Amino acid sequence: xxxxxxxxxxxSGREDSVRSYLLECLKEAxxxxxxxxxxxxxxxxxxxxxxxxxxxxxxxxxxxxITSIDKKGMLNFNPVGGIDSRVLPGTRVRxxxxxxxxxxxxxxxxxxxAEEQEKPFDPETLYIDGGFSSEAEACRHxxxxxxxxxxxxxxxxxxxxxxxxxxxxxxxxxxLLKLLLEDNGLNFSAAFTVxxxxxxxxxxxxxxxxxxxxALVVETTAAADTPDNENKQAGTVLGDGPAISIMDRTLxxxxxxxxxxxxxxxxxxLPYHYRRFTGAGTEGGAIALSGEGVQTAVVSVxxxxxxxxxxxxxxxxxxxxxxxxxxxxxxxx
Amino acid sequence: MAxxxxxxxxxxxxxxxxxxxxxxxxxKEEIGSAVDQMYEDTFGNxxxxxxxxxxxxxxxxxxxxxxxxITDIDDRGFLRLAPLGGISPRLxxxxxxxxxxxxxxxxxxxxxxxxKDLDWxxxxxxxxxxxxxxxxxxxxxxxxACLAQPFVKQHNGRxxxxxxxxxxxxxxLIEVxxxxxxxxxxxxxxxxxxxxxxxxxxxxxxxxxxDPDYGLAVDVTLVGDTPEAPTMAVSLGKGPAIKVxxxxxxxxPRIRQLxxxxxxxxxxxxxxxxxxxxxxxxxxxxxTREGVPSGAISxxxxxxxxxxxxIDGKDxxxxxxxxxxxxxxxxxxxxxxxxx
Numbered sequence: 001x002x003x004x005x006x007x008x009x010x011x012s013g014r015e016d017s018v019r020s021y022l023l024e025c026l027k028e029a030x031x032x033x034x035x036x037x038x039x040x041x042x043x044x045x046x047x048x049x050x051x052x053x054x055x056x057x058x059x060x061x062x063x064x065x066i067t068s069i070d071k072k073g074m075l076n077f078n079p080v081g082g083i084d085s086r087v088l089p090g091t092r093v094r095x096x097x098x099x100x101x102x103x104x105x106x107x108x109x110x111x112x113x114a115e116e117q118e119k120p121f122d123p124e125t126l127y128i129d130g131g132f133s134s135e136a137e138a139c140r141h142x143x144x145x146x147x148x149x150x151x152x153x154x155x156x157x158x159x160x161x162x163x164x165x166x167x168x169x170x171x172x173x174x175x176l177l178k179l180l181l182e183d184n185g186l187n188f189s190a191a192f193t194v195x196x197x198x199x200x201x202x203x204x205x206x207x208x209x210x211x212x213x214x215a216l217v218v219e220t221t222a223a224a225d226t227p228d229n230e231n232k233q234a235g236t237v238l239g240d241g242p243a244i245s246i247m248d249r250t251l252x253x254x255x256x257x258x259x260x261x262x263x264x265x266x267x268x269x270l271p272y273h274y275r276r277f278t279g280a281g282t283e284g285g286a287i288a289l290s291g292e293g294v295q296t297a298v299v300s301v302x303x304x305x306x307x308x309x310x311x312x313x314x315x316x317x318x319x320x321x322x323x324x325x326x327x328x329x330x331x332x333x
Numbered sequence: 334m335a336x337x338x339x340x341x342x343x344x345x346x347x348x349x350x351x352x353x354x355x356x357x358x359x360x361k362e363e364i365g366s367a368v369d370q371m372y373e374d375t376f377g378n379x380x381x382x383x384x385x386x387x388x389x390x391x392x393x394x395x396x397x398x399x400x401x402x403i404t405d406i407d408d409r410g411f412l413r414l415a416p417l418g419g420i421s422p423r424l425x426x427x428x429x430x431x432x433x434x435x436x437x438x439x440x441x442x443x444x445x446x447x448x449k450d451l452d453w454x455x456x457x458x459x460x461x462x463x464x465x466x467x468x469x470x471x472x473x474x475x476x477x478a479c480l481a482q483p484f485v486k487q488h489n490g491r492x493x494x495x496x497x498x499x500x501x502x503x504x505x506l507i508e509v510x511x512x513x514x515x516x517x518x519x520x521x522x523x524x525x526x527x528x529x530x531x532x533x534x535x536x537x538x539x540x541x542x543x544d545p546d547y548g549l550a551v552d553v554t555l556v557g558d559t560p561e562a563p564t565m566a567v568s569l570g571k572g573p574a575i576k577v578x579x580x581x582x583x584x585x586p587r588i589r590q591l592x593x594x595x596x597x598x599x600x601x602x603x604x605x606x607x608x609x610x611x612x613x614x615x616x617x618x619x620x621t622r623e624g625v626p627s628g629a630i631s632x633x634x635x636x637x638x639x640x641x642x643x644i645d646g647k648d649x650x651x652x653x654x655x656x657x658x659x660x661x662x663x664x665x666x667x668x669x670x671x672x673x
Contacts, residue, residue, distance in 0.1 A: 246475035247402055247415075252351040252531055258475060274474045276404045278415040293376040293538030 001177070002154065002162055002318070005170035009094065009149035011063030012080050012198045015039055018059040018170070022177060022192055029181055039194040040206045045180050046187030053188040053332050054212035054294075055179070055325060056203060056283060057172025057219070058196030061165065062307050064148040066095060066128070073132035075102065075142055081197030085123035087308045093128055095148035100141055102128040102148065150309040160239070160315050167313045169196065171301045172218035175322045179329070186329045196283050200250065203283030207290035214257070214295050216328055217284045218321065220313065221245075221275055221300035236302040238314050241271030242321040245298035247278045250285020257297040264327045270320050275300060299324055335511075336649060337492070339363055340504040341484040344494035347431055349400025349477040350417050350528045353377050356396040356503070360525050363507045368523070377527035378539040381510060385517030388664060391545035391625075392521060392656070393536050393614040394502030394552065395529030398495070399638050400479040401430065403458070403472055410462035412438070412472060415453060418530030419611075422453050424639050431481035436460055436471040438478070480640045490646035491569070497642035499529065501632045501649060502551040508653045509660065518663045519547075526614055533581060536614035540621035547588065547664055548618030548627030551656060553634035553644065554579075554606050565608075569633050570645040572602035573652040576629035579608035581616020587665050588628035592655070599658050601651050606631050626667045630655060 010018035019041050026033055032044040041059070044052070062081030069075055075095070079085070089106035105127050109117070128148055132138035154164030176190045189210050193202035207215065221243055224235030236243040244261050245253050265272040275298075288296040301321050304312040348356035357379050361371065370382040379396070399418035406412050416422075425440045432438070438460040445451055458478075462470055482495040494500070506523050522543050527535035529552075540548065554574050557565030567574045575592045576584050596603040608631075619627035632652050635643040 246404070247351075247417075252417075252528060252534075253475075255352065255475070274404075276413075276474065278402060278404060288376075289534055289537050291538070292542040293374055293378075293535075295375050 002171065002174050003164070005174055006154035006162070006164040006166050009099065009147070010059050010061055010166070011147045011149055012060040012195045014147050015059040015194045018173065019192065022173065025177060026180060031180060036205060036209060038202055038205050040202045041192040042206060042210065043180055043190045045190070046185070049187060051211055051213035053329060054191060054207070054210050054215040054287070055176055055188060055329070056191040056193055056206065056215065056217050056287065057176050058169045058193045058202065058283060059173060060194055060197050061149070061168065062197050063150070064093065066142055066144055066146045066148060068144060069135055069138045069142060070127070071135050073130070073134050073138035074105070075128040075130055075138065077126070077128055077148060080147070082307055084307070085126060086120045088126055089121050091309050092151035093148040094151045095128065095130065096142055096146040100130060101151060102130040105129045152309050162313050162315065163310055165309055165311065167303050167311050168220040168306050171220050171303070171313055171318055175218050175318065175325060178322060179326060184326065187333060188329050193283060200281060200283040200286040203286040204290060207287040207294060211291055212294055214332060215287045216325060217282050217287065217296065217298040218325055219282050219298055219300040220303040220306060222306050223302040223304045226304060235277050236275055236300070237273060238302050238304055238312070239317060240273045240302065241317060242299045242324050243273055243275040243302055245275045245282070245284070245300065248280055248282055248284065248298070250281040251288050251296060251298065253284070253297050254295045257295055260331070261297060261299065261324065261328060264331060265324055268323065268327050270323050272324065336504055336508045336653065337646070339507055340492065340500060340649070343500035343503050344484045344496050347433060347479050348396055348398050348496070349479045350397040350530045352433060352477050353396040353527045356500070357525065360396070360503060360507060364510055367510050374539065374542060376535050376538050378535045379525040380539065380543065381523040383510070383513065383517060383521045385520040388519040388547070389543065389545045390519050390521045390547045390549060390660065390664065391524055391540060391543055391618060392506065392549040392551065393524040393526050393618065394506045394550070395499045395526045395535065395614060396503060397528055397530050398479055398498065398500070399530050400477050403474055403476045406465045406472065406474060408465060410460070410465045410470065412458040412460065414440070414456060414458055417477065418638070420638055422451055422456055425456055426451070428640055429481040430458060430478035432472060432476055432478045434471060437481055482640045487643070491643055492646060493641050493643045495640050495642065497634050497644050498553045498637050501553055501634070501644050505551050505632070505649065505652050505656060509656045512653070512657055513660060517660060521660055529614055533612060533614055533617035536617040537621070540618040540625065544622060545618065545625055548615050548625045550613040550615035550618070550629040551652065552613040552629065552631055553637055553642070554608055554631035555637055556633045556635055559635060567604050567606050567633050569635060569643070570647055571604050571633070573648060573655050574604045574606035574631040574633055576606045576608070576631055579611050579613060579616070581612025582619050582627060584615070584628040585619070585626035585667065587667055588626050591665060592628055592630060592659060595658050595662060596655055599654065601655050603655070604633070
C-alpha cells in the first residue's frame with residue numbers, strides 16, 4: 001500500500017489522485033467521508049461527537065511547476081515546496097495530467113569549464129527536457145502551470161526499508177488509512193489535508209471545520225543518522241520508532257500531550273525518541289491556532305533524504321508510529 | 334509602592350513561552366476578586382473581565398518570556414539547547430538558566446576559532462552532572478528554562494530584570510485593575526496572553542474567543558537613547574510610547590488619536606513609537622475574524638531580550654495612568670465595528 005501511495009503524484013494544489021485513491025480504499029467501509037472546497041478529505045469513524053479527536057496527515061508532496069516554455073522547447077520550472085535544487089540535475093520527472101516523461105537537464109562534464117565543476121548548478125539555469133524539438137511541439141504537450149513530479153517507483157529494499165518519493169507525508173496517510181479501515185471500534189475524525197508543503201494551508205480550513213478537542217498530526221521528519229551528519233542535535237534516527245516533537249517553527253507542543261505520548265509509548269513498550277531539533281514547520285501550528293485554540297501534538301516517522309527524489313523510510317517505524325497513534329486514540333475515547 | 338512589589342514578583346517568576354503557569358498563578362492571586370469574571374483557556378491564556386456598557390475592549394499583556402528548550406542530552410550530562418523567541422546566542426554565554434523544578438544551569442560554549450562562529454549548536458548547558466545516567470538527573474529533552482536573574486532597583490527610579498518584556502505590561506494591567514473604580518463605559522477584557530514570543534499565538538486564539546470590538550496591547554518597546562543605538566525616537570523616562578506601527582500592525586489611526594488625546598487631556602507626557610521590527614499582541618488581535626481596530630501602548634525598555642532589561646519607574650506609573658484614563662473614556666465608533 002505504501003508503494004501505491006508513494007507512486008501517486010500529488011504536488012501541493014493538485015492532490016486529486018491521492019484523494020481518489022484514498023476514497024476508493026475507503027468506499028466499502030462504514031465511514032462518513034466529505035471533501036471540502038479546498039480539497040481536504042475528512043473522514044469520520046464511529047460516533048458523531050461535538051468536539052472530535054482529530055488526526056491529520058497531508059496528501060501533498062513537494063514537486064515542480066512549469067513556468068515557461070523556451071524557444072527550443074525546453075520547460076522552465078519553479079519548485080513547489082522546499083526543494084534543494086542541487087538534488088535535481090539528472091532527475092527523471094513526469095509532467096502534466098498525462099504524466100509525460102521528462103528529464104532535468106544536466107551539462108555533461110565534458111562541456112563544463114573548470115570553474116563550473118567546482119560549483120553546484122545555478123538553480124536559475126535548470127530546465128526540463130521533454131524530448132521536444134521546438135517550442136510549438138512542446139506547447140502541444142505541456143502548458144504553463146503544469147506540475148512535474150519525480151518519476152520514481154517505490155521499492156522495498158534491505159530487510160526493513162522502502163526507497164521512493166513522497167513518503168512525506170504518504171506514510172502519514174497510510175497510517176490514517178489503516179486506522180480508519182481496521183476494526184478497532186474507535187471514534188475519531190481523520191483529515192487528509194492539502195497544500196501543507198506551501199504553508200500548512202489545508203489544515204487551517206480542516207481544523208476550523210472539525211473544531212477538534214485534541215489533535216495529533218502524523219508526519220514524517222528528517223532523519224540525521226547518516227555519515228554526513230555527525231551533529232546529534234540535528235534530528236531523528238531511522239529504526240528508533242516514532243519521533244515525538246517538542247517544538248517546531250509553528251508549534252510549541254503542550255507538555256501534557258507530549259508527556260502523555262511518552263507515557264503511552266513506555267506503557268506499551270513501543271520504541272520512541274524525540275525529534276531533537278526545533279526548526280521546520282508542520283500543520284500542527286495551524287491546527288493549534290485554529291478557532292479558540294486546540295491542544296496539538298506531532299508524531300513523525302523518521303525519513304532519510306526527505307524532500308528529495310529518493311527518500312528512505314523504515315517499515316517498523318511506520319508500524320510503531322501507527323501503534324502509538326492508535327494507543328493515543330484509545331486513551332482519549 | 335505596590336506596583337514595584339508586584340513587578341518584582343512577576344519579573345522573577347519562571348515563564349518561558351508555553352509554560353506560563355507560575356506567572357498565571359501570581360496574576361490570579363494579585364487580581365483576586367477585583368474583576369467580575371476570570372477564566373483560562375486550553376492555550377494557557379488568562380482572561381479577567383470587568384463589566385461595563387456596550388462595546389468590548391480587549392487589552393493584552395503577555396505572560397511569557399524568552400527562554401530556551403533542551404534538544405539533547407549527552408553521555409557526560411551536558412545539554413544542548415535551542416532558542417524560544419528571538420534571543421542572540423551571544424547573550425547566552427555565561428548566563429544562568431532556571432528550569433521549572435528550580436534546577437540552575439549555566440551556558441557555555443565549545444572551542445571557537447572566532448567569536449563569529451558562536452551559534453546555538455556551539456552552546457551547551459552544564460547542570461552539575463558528569464553523566465545523564467543518574468536517576469537524579471533533573472532535566473529531560475523538551476524541558477524549558479528561562480534566564481535566572483534577580484529584580485534590581487537601580488538609581489533614579491529605574492528597574493532592571495530578566496523579563497520586563499512583558500511582566501512590566503502585566504504589572505500595569507494588574508495595577509489598572511486594582512485602581513479602576515466605578516462603572517465603565519465599555520466592557521474590558523484584560524488578557525494575560527501565552528506564547529507571544531513565539532509569534533503572538535495566545536492572543537490569536539484569545540481574540541477569536543472573546544471577539545472584541547477594540548484591541549489594545551501593553552508591551553515594552555526598544556529605545557534609541559544608548560551609545561551608538563540604532564535611530565529610534567523613544568527614550569527612557571519620557572513617558573509611555575504610543576505605537577504607530579511595528580512589524581505586526583499599523584495601529585488604527587482613530588485608536589492612536591484616542592490614546593494621544595487622552596494623554597494630552599490628562600497632561601501625561603508621551604512619545605510616538607515607530608518600530609521597524611518586532612511585533613506585539615495587537616498584531617494578532619487586529620486581524621481576528623472580520624478585523625478589530627487596535628492600538629498599542631509601550632513601556633520604553635533598554636536591552637530588550639537580554640538578561641538585564643531596564644525600564645524607568647516613571648514610565649511605568651504614567652502608563653498605568655494612561656491606560657486607566659483610556660478605559661474610563663468613551664471609545665469612538667469605527668466603521669464595521671459591532672458597536673450599536
